[in-house]
Amino acid sequence: MPDFVSNDQGDLFSPAGFFGCVLRGIGQVMLQNNGYAGFLFVAGVCYNSPLLGTALLLGAMVSTATAIALGADRTLIQAGLFGFNGGLVGIALLVFLQTQWMTWGYLILAAIFSSIIMTAMLSLMSAIKLPVLTMPFVMASLCFILAAAGLSHLQATSSLPPTGFPQYLIAPGNVTLLTIAKGIFNGIGQVFFQENIVTGILFTLGLAISSRIACAAALSGSLAGLLVAWSMGAAESAIGSGLYGFNNVLVAIALSSFFQKPRSVVLAYIILAMLVTPIALAAMTAALQPLGLPTLTLPFILITWLFLLAGEGFSKIHIEKSQN
Amino acid sequence: MPDFVSNDQGDLFSPAGFFGCVLRGIGQVMLQNNGYAGFLFVAGVCYNSPLLGTALLLGAMVSTATAIALGADRTLIQAGLFGFNGGLVGIALLVFLQTQWMTWGYLILAAIFSSIIMTAMLSLMSAIKLPVLTMPFVMASLCFILAAAGLSHLQATSSLPPTGFPQYLIAPGNVTLLTIAKGIFNGIGQVFFQENIVTGILFTLGLAISSRIACAAALSGSLAGLLVAWSMGAAESAIGSGLYGFNNVLVAIALSSFFQKPRSVVLAYIILAMLVTPIALAAMTAALQPLGLPTLTLPFILITWLFLLAGEGFSKIHIEKSQN
Amino acid sequence: MPDFVSNDQGDLFSPAGFFGCVLRGIGQVMLQNNGYAGFLFVAGVCYNSPLLGTALLLGAMVSTATAIALGADRTLIQAGLFGFNGGLVGIALLVFLQTQWMTWGYLILAAIFSSIIMTAMLSLMSAIKLPVLTMPFVMASLCFILAAAGLSHLQATSSLPPTGFPQYLIAPGNVTLLTIAKGIFNGIGQVFFQENIVTGILFTLGLAISSRIACAAALSGSLAGLLVAWSMGAAESAIGSGLYGFNNVLVAIALSSFFQKPRSVVLAYIILAMLVTPIALAAMTAALQPLGLPTLTLPFILITWLFLLAGEGFSKIHIEKSQN
Numbered sequence: 006m007p008d009f010v011s012n013d014q015g016d017l018f019s020p021a022g023f024f025g026c027v028l029r030g031i032g033q034v035m036l037q038n039n040g041y042a043g044f045l046f047v048a049g050v051c052y053n054s055p056l057l058g059t060a061l062l063l064g065a066m067v068s069t070a071t072a073i074a075l076g077a078d079r080t081l082i083q084a085g086l087f088g089f090n091g092g093l094v095g096i097a098l099l100v101f102l103q104t105q106w107m108t109w110g111y112l113i114l115a116a117i118f119s120s121i122i123m124t125a126m127l128s129l130m131s132a133i134k135l136p137v138l139t140m141p142f143v144m145a146s147l148c149f150i151l152a153a154a155g156l157s158h159l160q161a162t163s164s165l166p167p168t169g170f171p172q173y174l175i176a177p178g179n180v181t182l183l184t185i186a187k188g189i190f191n192g193i194g195q196v197f198f199q200e201n202i203v204t205g206i207l208f209t210l211g212l213a214i215s216s217r218i219a220c221a222a223a224l225s226g227s228l229a230g231l232l233v234a235w236s237m238g239a240a241e242s243a244i245g246s247g248l249y250g251f252n253n254v255l256v257a258i259a260l261s262s263f264f265q266k267p268r269s270v271v272l273a274y275i276i277l278a279m280l281v282t283p284i285a286l287a288a289m290t291a292a293l294q295p296l297g298l299p300t301l302t303l304p305f306i307l308i309t310w311l312f313l314l315a316g317e318g319f320s321k322i323h324i325e326k327s328q329n
Numbered sequence: 330m331p332d333f334v335s336n337d338q339g340d341l342f343s344p345a346g347f348f349g350c351v352l353r354g355i356g357q358v359m360l361q362n363n364g365y366a367g368f369l370f371v372a373g374v375c376y377n378s379p380l381l382g383t384a385l386l387l388g389a390m391v392s393t394a395t396a397i398a399l400g401a402d403r404t405l406i407q408a409g410l411f412g413f414n415g416g417l418v419g420i421a422l423l424v425f426l427q428t429q430w431m432t433w434g435y436l437i438l439a440a441i442f443s444s445i446i447m448t449a450m451l452s453l454m455s456a457i458k459l460p461v462l463t464m465p466f467v468m469a470s471l472c473f474i475l476a477a478a479g480l481s482h483l484q485a486t487s488s489l490p491p492t493g494f495p496q497y498l499i500a501p502g503n504v505t506l507l508t509i510a511k512g513i514f515n516g517i518g519q520v521f522f523q524e525n526i527v528t529g530i531l532f533t534l535g536l537a538i539s540s541r542i543a544c545a546a547a548l549s550g551s552l553a554g555l556l557v558a559w560s561m562g563a564a565e566s567a568i569g570s571g572l573y574g575f576n577n578v579l580v581a582i583a584l585s586s587f588f589q590k591p592r593s594v595v596l597a598y599i600i601l602a603m604l605v606t607p608i609a610l611a612a613m614t615a616a617l618q619p620l621g622l623p624t625l626t627l628p629f630i631l632i633t634w635l636f637l638l639a640g641e642g643f644s645k646i647h648i649e650k651s652q653n
Numbered sequence: 654m655p656d657f658v659s660n661d662q663g664d665l666f667s668p669a670g671f672f673g674c675v676l677r678g679i680g681q682v683m684l685q686n687n688g689y690a691g692f693l694f695v696a697g698v699c700y701n702s703p704l705l706g707t708a709l710l711l712g713a714m715v716s717t718a719t720a721i722a723l724g725a726d727r728t729l730i731q732a733g734l735f736g737f738n739g740g741l742v743g744i745a746l747l748v749f750l751q752t753q754w755m756t757w758g759y760l761i762l763a764a765i766f767s768s769i770i771m772t773a774m775l776s777l778m779s780a781i782k783l784p785v786l787t788m789p790f791v792m793a794s795l796c797f798i799l800a801a802a803g804l805s806h807l808q809a810t811s812s813l814p815p816t817g818f819p820q821y822l823i824a825p826g827n828v829t830l831l832t833i834a835k836g837i838f839n840g841i842g843q844v845f846f847q848e849n850i851v852t853g854i855l856f857t858l859g860l861a862i863s864s865r866i867a868c869a870a871a872l873s874g875s876l877a878g879l880l881v882a883w884s885m886g887a888a889e890s891a892i893g894s895g896l897y898g899f900n901n902v903l904v905a906i907a908l909s910s911f912f913q914k915p916r917s918v919v920l921a922y923i924i925l926a927m928l929v930t931p932i933a934l935a936a937m938t939a940a941l942q943p944l945g946l947p948t949l950t951l952p953f954i955l956i957t958w959l960f961l962l963a964g965e966g967f968s969k970i971h972i973e974k975s976q977n
Contacts, residue, residue: 076968125962152935154819157886168818170492171478238481281442287476295619295943314449320400494816495802562805611803612796619943638773644724
């Protein structure tokens with residue numbers, strides 16, 4: 006494996022040092038400060054779509070370079086904290102906007118913007134000791150996707166949800182064993198907005214290399230999200246494509262990483278989060294329907310913040326929070 | 330009156346101690362740390378609808394039990410601060426969603442969730458020394474009601490406002506003395522989402538037992554909300570059913586409870602809040618119309634927060650704020 | 654020029670002292686603590702519309718008087734910080750609501766409310782050391798405009814955007830040199846919601862009297878907003894009428910005023926803000942379309958907050974922030 010995949014915290018200005026930050030940044034999409042995981046995540050995206058793989062790398066490079074150029078905290082840059090938002094912005098813009106020359110410039114600007122938002126939020130959230138998570142990605146992406154409506158040189162793809170008033174689902178379709186098998190791995194693939202089982206498996210391998218707990222959390226999270234959604238009558242297509250899984254995957258990884266020792270009450274607390282996350286997803290999907298916007302990782306962010314904040318106030322939980 | 334209505338701060342794990350917390354929790358819906366008030370509030374809801382009375386008790390019990398199980402602050406539990414959000418969630422879900430078996434499980438999960446949000450917000454708001462008020466109820470209820478759109482095992486009732494773009498009201502209808510008489514007591518009943526004059530009178534009695542100032546504030550608040558709405562041409566049906574009253578009732582109780590000594594400038598300040606609250610309600614009603622959501626007690630929360638925060642900066646007001 | 658235009662910080666209760674605060678308050682709309690600038694801004698608005706000029710003065714007087722009556726911080730009142738939100742509220746309500754007797758009372762109440770929000774936000778934002786900017790104006794105006802939908806004595810004008818789902822722009826129209834020439838000065842005029850070139854020129858003069866840097870920032874900001882919007886295919890009508898300019902004008906004035914010494918990296922940082930502001934405007938315009946609301950100065954506020962907050966975390970920027 007090439008040298009720059011290493012986790013060595015080298016010189017930011019050497020190519021190897023820079024690419025190390027970028028790959029760890031891509032690893033941080035699943036909260037892994039690990040270049041090998043990042044490498045497998047890139048591989049997984051490229052397997053499904055070389056175009057999106059390129060957008061992922063470009064976005065992560067631009068946002069990391071922005072942080073270096075403006076003098077952000079060196080330790081945070083080396084931990085990849087300025088790569089994951091830009092990388093996800095890169096994928097999201099090419100999924101939801103048509104790929105024209107203008108789109109690439111737009112993508113670069115959005116990736117730069119994501120590092121401004123990241124720095125602003127790091128300062129804001131440090132006061133309440135919460136990790137920023139992927140909020141800068143969500144804010145930059147929703148802003149740039151929504152803005153395209155008024156800017157005729159940018160046009161949406163059919164991946165954007167149609168605008169409309171929320172409507173009650175009547176016929177959800179039949180969930181089969183195949184739906185569940187697909188759903189588990191698509192749920193992991195959808196963390197990078199990829200609906201592809203092989204991609205999901207490559208991501209799982211990347212997680213396994215970095216942390217067995219994170220890998221187990223991701224698989225159980227994907228399954229949990231899917232089962233909760235199914236039990237409440239969510240649409241079969243959404244379940245099979247992993248849409249009800251990926252926020253649960255991220256919540257499970259995030260909450261399990263904030264523990265010191267697993268105890269049964271903490272496990273119950275995480276299971277509670279698993280039950281609530283698909284409901285938050287369904288709510289936000291309806292809330293964004295008049296604007297025709299995807300929810301991205303917003304349910305993950307809000308549920309994780311809530312459970313981390315509340316954890317502090319419950320003497321039986323006392324989750325240890327790390328900076329992110 | 331049975332023993333558990335007493336305000337004795339007994340053992341949380343004894344049935345009497347637990348039910349005491351639950352009833353004080355229901356009292357806290359109108360900011361009364363008083364089990365007798367809570368008992369009369371339950372009676373008022375049951376008079377209008379035994380089903381909703383059951384939902385109120387169940388929600389308050391579940392959210393209080395959650396707080397005990399996870400180890401929330403014992404003093405807060407005993408003051409009923411983990412009961413009122415769950416109790417209101419219980420009513421709101423059965424008012425706006427069809428009562429099926431699944432709905433009861435959904436209600437229990439939402440009540441548990443309200444205690445997570447409460448604890449998270451207590452931690453967040455303590456920094457700015459603002460009371461949480463009924464925000465956890467609003468967040469949990471809107472999330473669970475909106476989510477039902479994508480979950481086919483849950484269906485809305487006709488109580489939910491229809492989705493649509495906000496439209497300017499042309500013909501508000503004639504306000505008569507009967508509208509006003511009904512409106513005053515319905516405005517108090519609507520604090521628990523009950524449109525029933527006897528229920529409103531029972532609530533008023535409950536308040537009178539707990540605090541004469543709160544009772545006077547509630548009656549004047551309900552009248553003020555109604556008169557302001559009427560003078561600006563609000564719909565007669567909304568005025569008569571108390572929809573323009575209940576947020577004013579709560580704002581009046583909340584602001585009057587944060588005083589030390591009433592002075593004329595403070596009275597003017599509260600009257601100002603009475604004038605602005607119906608406008609905030611009309612605005613939020615329009616804002617939530619594309620999603621077909623009710624505003625619940627959101628106007629009360631935001632106006633109270635604003636006036637408490639601002640009170641600190643005005644040397645002639647200096648409202649004393651208590652933790653909630 | 655009359656005595657009360659002077660910047661002398663006299664007695665608040667004398668007519669001259671009071672009018673000094675009001676005029677400096679109107680100057681603060683463009684972040685100028687300068688009564689002469691305020692006087693020229695009033696003149697500019699009156700040139701376009703004596704009615705709106707009256708509303709501006711009335712709003713600023715009411716919000717300033719509210720702050721005095723409730724005992725807000727004297728230094729802030731004298732710096733005009735309780736005038737600009739009320740003044741802008743006055744204009745916005747008469748632009749978007751039909752002028753009836755009721756509307757003037759509504760305007761006065763909204764201006765009073767803007768001083769409550771200002772005081773609340775000063776207390777809230779002081780913790781994170783961010784200026785409040787025109788957020789109280791935006792909150793009070795959007796609340797009162799939206800509320801009018803449910804209050805039949807108040808009716809909207811045709812200036813309000815029609816409600817609807819965001820739609821992708823196909824034919825933006827041809828931008829000519831005339832569009833650009835008009836756009837630059839309209840962009841400055843639109844800070845007070847005036848589409849009038851002479852008004853824009855009077856505002857520019859007012860800025861020049863107060864601060865050459867602010868004047869240069871305003872002109873370059875207006876041009877930058879227009880060029881960015883044009884390059885991305887925004888509608889010609891929006892460009893020519895200055896709608897893509899005024900938020901950039903304010904961001905440029907605000908960010909340039911927070912410097913100590915201009916350096917090239919800081920200049921690049923401001924240019925970045927110039928690139929992002931029109932995109933934020935396009936996004937918020939789409940986001941508010943289902944409610945048929947104008948974005949007012951919301952893009953300015955959010956982008957300025959983001960860049961100020963982030964500036965603290967970038968060692969190469971370190972913007973000095975002043976209280977506002």
